[in-house]
Amino acid sequence: FKDVLVGRAEHPAMLFYLDNFESVSPSAQMQPNRNGNRLQQAMRRGQVNPRQRDRMKEQYGLNDEQLDARLKQMQSAATNQQQRPRRGINENYARELMELHTLGVDGGYLQQDIIEVAKAFTGWTIADARGYRRAAANSIKGNEDKQIERLRRVMGVPEDIDSGEFYFNDRIHDKGTKTVLGQKINIGGMGDGLKVIDILASHPNTAKFIAKKLANKFVSDQPSDAYVARIADAFLKSKGDIKATLSAIFTDKEFFAPENYRSKIKSPFELAVSSIRALGGDTNSSPALIAMLNKLGEVPYGYIAPTGYPDTAEDWVNTGALLERLNFAVAVASNRIPGTKVDLAHYNATNKRKTLDQAIAAILHGEISPATRSSLVAQLEKPLPEVQAGSETADAMMNVPNMRSAGEDGGQGNRQARLLAPSGNPEVFKAVSLVLGSPEFQRQ
Numbered sequence: 001f002k003d004v005l006v007g008r009a010e011h012p013a014m015l016f017y018l019d020n021f022e023s024v025s026p027s028a029q030m031q032p033n034r035n036g037n038r039l040q041q042a043m044r045r046g047q048v049n050p051r052q053r054d055r056m057k058e059q060y061g062l063n064d065e066q067l068d069a070r071l072k073q074m075q076s077a078a079t080n081q082q083q084r085p086r087r088g089i090n091e092n093y094a095r096e097l098m099e100l101h102t103l104g105v106d107g108g109y110l111q112q113d114i115i116e117v118a119k120a121f122t123g124w125t126i127a128d129a130r131g132y133r134r135a136a137a138n139s140i141k142g143n144e145d146k147q148i149e150r151l152r153r154v155m156g157v158p159e160d161i162d163s164g165e166f167y168f169n170d171r172i173h174d175k176g177t178k179t180v181l182g183q184k185i186n187i188g189g190m191g192d193g194l195k196v197i198d199i200l201a202s203h204p205n206t207a208k209f210i211a212k213k214l215a216n217k218f219v220s221d222q223p224s225d226a227y228v229a230r231i232a233d234a235f236l237k238s239k240g241d242i243k244a245t246l247s248a249i250f251t252d253k254e255f256f257a258p259e260n261y262r263s264k265i266k267s268p269f270e271l272a273v274s275s276i277r278a279l280g281g282d283t284n285s286s287p288a289l290i291a292m293l294n295k296l297g298e299v300p301y302g303y304i305a306p307t308g309y310p311d312t313a314e315d316w317v318n319t320g321a322l323l324e325r326l327n328f329a330v331a332v333a334s335n336r337i338p339g340t341k342v343d344l345a346h347y348n349a350t351n352k353r354k355t356l357d358q359a360i361a362a363i364l365h366g367e368i369s370p371a372t373r374s375s376l377v378a379q380l381e382k383p384l385p386e387v388q389a390g391s392e393t394a395d396a397m398m399n400v401p402n403m404r405s406a407g408e409d410g411g412q413g414n415r416q417a418r419l420l421a422p423s424g425n426p427e428v429f430k431a432v433s434l435v436l437g438s439p440e441f442q443r444q
Helices: 001-008 012-018 039-043 050-060 062-082 093-103 111-120 130-135 145-155 191-202 206-220 225-237 241-251 270-276 286-294 318-331 352-364 369-380 392-397 426-438
Strands: 124-126 166-168 178-180 182-185
Touching: 001 012, 001 093, 001 191, 012 124, 050 062, 093 111, 093 191, 093 392, 111 191, 178 191, 182 191, 191 225, 206 225, 206 241, 225 241, 270 286, 270 318, 286 318, 318 426, 352 426, 369 426
Parallel strands: none
Antiparallel strands: 124 166, 178 182
16 A cells, blocks of 8 residues: 555656645745846846947847837846745645545644645656656757756756656755654655655554445445454554455455445446446447446546545435436447447347346346346336437536536536437347346446
């Protein structure tokens, strides 16, 4: 687990997403070049003497009016630079490290702990994070390459590093002593951040938080406190070994308890994938399929909050959601999604009832309650709901909770499911659709 935390802390995507690559010690501001061009400094101050004016006009080919305009522009830029807020520590990563990755929101840390952790991770940054150096290198004219090299040395960027790669910059690291959760840290350099990870990875509250998350993921929406405690104990005793922790989950008596058997409801993404897989289908993950996932409520990378999509049934199960799940089942089974194809010929039987029995045997392995079977038999005599892709206006105005809207990064709000005409034997894809929409198939 500690290795996971270190890898995440060093990953350029995490550093950029949470702005930690810009986190610097307030006492480590880059000092201006005092030996810089005196004429340039005089220009910024607006204190250019007549001799300097003549030199500038000759050098830049300017007349008096043009020179005055240039001086005014430089003075304005210098004023704006002075008024710009000083860079300092960024608390985003520190907060999420403790709240979402280790201790949990009620894990016992304070605002001061967030500040101290943020200080420990100053200097963990990215080389040329926005690609300016690479862009400049592609348009070098004259001696600009020397200027870029000089800037690299001033900023403390290593020679053998490419744009977008992680590196530690000691020049912007906070050199003071930090105190995190009551423990003093004064190792220096990257050691400060690594010590923070040591403290958090071995903390009992981290063990409890991770244990609860894993139990929610693999076992139950409401695992018992005793079960979570046993998982947390295995996490601590193994020093965060993931294999040992998972073994404790899967070999525990509560994992095999009848009330936990298939108690988890599939998320929309899991439902879509398992539906296509259960039918032996092929898909190219077309925009139409992504649009259907959007309608289900879990389009890939579409969740705004950094917590990720929820993992409990209460977030996915309601009347509207169940109807969308059945609509998706009908769309898949009747080959209405462009780029996704299933062959249901082997489900064909001499009558509707036998076709349903074959679908239950193949898809659910015969595990179905008498009540569900009776309900499906009754539904065989009723028409399936018509799958509606929605009009352009309806799609554009559809709001899915926690989803990015159209216009946001990653937003899929206006992507429509343009469905094909149904194909295949209607009685066969009706039976298969009903099985895919059954309560038993909705469970993991």
